[in-house]
Amino acid sequence: MKKLAVLLALLTLLTACSSTAALSESSGQPQSSAVQTAPDGETNGSSMSQVLSAESPSDGAGFQSAVEEQIIEKINAERARIGLNELVFMEELQEGARIRSKELFDSDTFAHRRPDDRSWFTVLQDDVPVAYDKLAGENLCTTRYDDPNCNDALSADFWFDEWVESQSHYENMIKEGYTHVGVGVYVGERNGYTHGYACTLFAKMPE
Helix, strand or coil: EEEEEEEECCCEEEEEEEEEEEEEEECCCCCCCCCCCCCCCCCCCCHHHHHHCCCCCCCCCEEEHHHHHHHHHHHHHHHCCCCCCCECHHHHHHHHHHHHHHEEEEEEEECEEECCCCEEEHHHHCCCCCCCCCEEEEEEEEEEEECCCCCCCCCCHHHHHHHCCHHHHHHHCCCCCCCCEECCCCEEEECCEEEEEEEEEEEEECC
């Protein structure tokens, strides 16, 4: 079975066993008064905290901690290969990325606009306040398949390769200004299909 991959620039790719789509966006929006650092590590996304801290069940559903870590390792290996700084893992960015991947699954949508039509970067303002220094970015990818022999959603190589093969995603991944990163990968079942959503959040943090 072949899959059709639709990228941001309407680029199509043929791959192995699932249908995928990917989106990339960065924002140079200056930090405004709406962006506030939560005191003592608290966040406004407390309603998601129990879900976000749950380990992945043995059946492969839920958040994929190991896959998330491996994606960051691959991003940093690629940045190091071309002489760029490696990105520092940031728990708040991971939490924001997990919120994004889970809300896209729950709403059965796929866009940089959030299900309530706010921009993606509001997750770093309202849900998990991050005082980033004027520069942040988001890479998204989703996959769907009903082939029991397919495990794309559980493969860091799959997600990383999809982003590398898209110019806009790759450019976002190797942007010089970024200093920190977090990844969220969520996998669930719906209507007989396995659905996977991956989100990488990048940010430049103040020195």
